[in-house]
Amino acid sequence: MGKKLYPDKQHIIELVDGLYQMGLRQVVVCPGSRSAPLTLAFARHGGFQIFTVVDERSAAYMAFGQALSARGTTPVALICTSGTAVLNMGPAVAEAYYLRLPLLLLSADRPAFSIDQLDGQTIRQANIFEAHTVFSSTLPEHGRTNIDLKRSRKLMQEAWSAMIRQQGPAHLNVPLHEPLYELPPFSVRLLTNQPAEQSDFFGNSTQNSTQNLFQNSSQNSTHNVLQNSSPSVASDASHDSTALSNLRDTLRHATRILLVPGQSAPDKQLDDLVSQWLQDPRVVVLMEPVGNLLNGSHSSVTTDFSVSSHPSDSSVSSDTTDSSVTTDSLDSSDTTDSSGSTVSSHPSVYSELDSHKATVCTGRVYRHEDILAQDSAQVRGLRPDAIISWGLQIVGKRTKNWLRRQSETNERNPIGPTRPRHFRLDPLGWAVDPYHNPPELIRLSPYNALHAVTNVMNCERIGGQEAQGLYQHTPTAPTNSQGVPVSNESYQKQWQLQEQKADNMLTPLLNYLPFGDLAAIKEVSRHIGADHAVHLGNSMPIRYWQMLGGSARSWWLHANRGTSGIDGVNSTALGFALSMPERTVWLVTGDLSFAYDINAFSCKERPDNLRIIVINNQGGDIFRLIDGPSRQPECEDLFATPRKIDLLALAGAWGCDTFRATTAFELHTILAHLHTRPAGSGPAVVEVVTEPKSNQIVYQSYQKALLNP
Ligand SMILES: Cc1ncc(C[n+]2csc(CCOP(=O)(O)OP(=O)(O)O)c2C)c(N)n1
16 A cells, blocks of 8 residues: 555645645745745645745744734744754744744755755754754655655644644654655645544544654654764774775876865865866866865965864874965956946956966866756766865755766666765765765865875976876776767866867857846956955855856855855855955845845944945846746745845945945946945945846856757
8 A cells, every 4th residue: 555656745735735624724935945845835725825934033933923813723834945944943933832832834854865965955954943842753755655645644633733732833844855846736635545543633642742753753764864974083093094095096097086175265285286186187176166276366365264284184294385465456447338238248357267277277167067967978978987075065956966977887787987986085074975976084184185195196296396106197098878988088178178168158148248147246256356255145146156157366255055045144244254354255145135134234343344245136036047936836926035125225224335236337336436435334235236037038048058059
C-alpha cells in the first residue's frame, strides 16, 4: 500500500485542505521561493484569507495579533521560506508560547541532504523552536506514497490538537524538493482514504507528548543526519599529512586542476600565491566575485584583514607581503546619455580587469556562470581531474550544479571519466560536501595548504624563491564523458575560450543597456574605488553584479549569503561602515530588502561613509524574472509584493541624506555628487527607480544570448 505513487507535493495539498477542515481560515504569507508550494496551495485552495507581509518578524507578530483577537480560539498560520527567515519568527513564537496563543508555523526547508552542506538559506530548522512550542515536527520530504501521506496527515493533526489543547504555537517544518512551482490540483483528493486514527485523533493526541512525537517521527533521522554531518574537527593529525601527500601526488599527475574558492574575505597572501599557481596552464580558478580572490586591488591596497599568518595552522610557514594604500581615482570622463535612455559602456572596469596578470593566465573570475548550464561538448570538456575547494557558500546555482555534475560517474562505462579527486582546505575541519563529491579534508588554511604543495606546480617563483623540484607536466588530452579525447588545449585555454565566447555574445548587450537595474548597477560600479567595500543585497543585486563580471575595483565584496535572506542587509552594511570609518562602504540593495531592515537606522550613529543604492523596481523583481514564480498568476500578489511606500521619506525620517534617480543622467550626477558631500551628512541613500518591464527584457536577452548562442 505504501508503494502507490502520487504527485510529489500531494502531501502539501492534503495539508492545506486538512487544515481548512480543522477550521483554519487566516494565513499570513511571507514571500519566498522555497515556500512557494505552501503559498500557492493556500492561495489556490480558495477557502483562506491571505495576508502578505515581507518581514517575518512583523508577519509573526501580525499573526499573533490575529490569534489574539480571536482570543486564541482559532489558530492562525504563518508561512515563511527557509534559512534565517525562520529565526525571525522567534520573538512572536516566544510571546505566543507564554501568552498561550495558537500559531501554526509552517517553515519551508531544504531537503535533509542539503543541510550543513553550505547551501544558501539552509540552517538546522527541525525543532528549531522546540523550547517554545507545544508541538514541533518535520513533515516527510515527499508526498508520493500512502505512507508519506499518512504520516504527514498525522503530524498535521497532532500539531492542530496540541495548539487547541495546550494553547500555544506549533511548528511544522516542511522540507521541499524542486520543482517548487508545480503543484498537483486540489481535485486529486485523497482524504477519503483517511486511516481510522483520524476519527479518534482528538482523543489520542494529548497523550503524545512532544517528546514522544520527536522520538517516533522520521525527522529524527534528519536530526541524526545533522549531528553526524555537522562540522566537526577530526582529531587525527596524521590524517592531514596523508591528505596533503595525496594532494601532492594528485597534482603531480593532474592536467586539469580546478581551484574553487567559495565566499571568503580578502587575503593578500593567498592572492599572491594563487597568482603564482596560475602560471601553470593546468590551473583554473572558478570563483564568484564574493570569493574576493585576485580582485586586482590588493596589489595597491593594504588590507587590514589580509592574513599575514594563520594561527590555526602556524606549523606551516607563511610569508607576509605588505604594500602601501592608494586610492583608485575615478574616471569621470564617461559619457552618459543625457536623455537617460542608455548608459554607455565604460571601458576602465573591464580593461582594468583584463589587464590583471591572472586574467592573462586564466578566467580569474569566471564571469558567466550561465554558460555552465549549456550542454555543449566544450562545456562538458571543462571537467577537471582535481578540485581544490575552500571558503563558504557558492551563490550561483548553475556553478554549484555544474560542480555537482562533475562528480557524476557513468558506472556502465568503465572507461568513462572517473570522479575528480576533491580536496577541501579548512583549518576548522568542517566536514562538508557542497559539491556532492566527498572531499579529502586538509585542516590547513588555503594559503598554507597550497603553499605546502606548490613545489609540484609549474610556476617560476614561489614566495620570492625559485620553486623546488619544479614539475614539468606533459599535458594529456582531456576526454569527454565517453572517455574520448576532446581537445588538446590546455585546461586554462579551454576555459578562456568559453569565457571569450560569452564575452563576445554579451558585449553588445552590456554596452547598450537601457536604463534599468543592470545599467544602474553598472554605473554604480564605475564609482567604486579600489579601497572601497561593497555589500550586495542577496536578491537581484548580487546576480546582476555577477552578470557584469564582478568589479575589479572593490577591495572587499560581501553578501550575506551564508544562510541569511533579505533580512539584516542594511544593518550589516551599517555595522561594517561604522567599524571602518576610513573606508567608503557601498550597499546595493532592493526596495523590499531596504524597507525590511529599515530599523537598522534606529542606532544612534550616522556614518558618512555609508552609501546605499536602493534599486526600486517595485517589489521583489527576482520573482518576475526567474522561471517558476514569474509563470504564476499570483506572482505580483504573493511573490513580488510591490508596496507603495515612499522609501526616501522612510530613510529621511531616520536621518539619512536622500536622493532619487529616475534616469541614467540623474544617477550619474548624484553619484558624482556623493564624492563631494560635506562631513556630517550622514549615510547617503540613493533611490534608483526602474521599470520591471525593462528589467525583464534585459534579463531575458542576457539569458538568451548565453544559453542559445
Ligand atoms: C528573510 C527572508 N525572507 C524572505 C526571503 C525571500 N525573498 C527572496 S528575494 C525576495 C524579494 C527581494 O526583493 P528586493 O529586495 O526588492 O530585491 P529584488 O528582487 O527587486 O532585487 C524575498 C522576499 C528571503 N530571501 N529572506
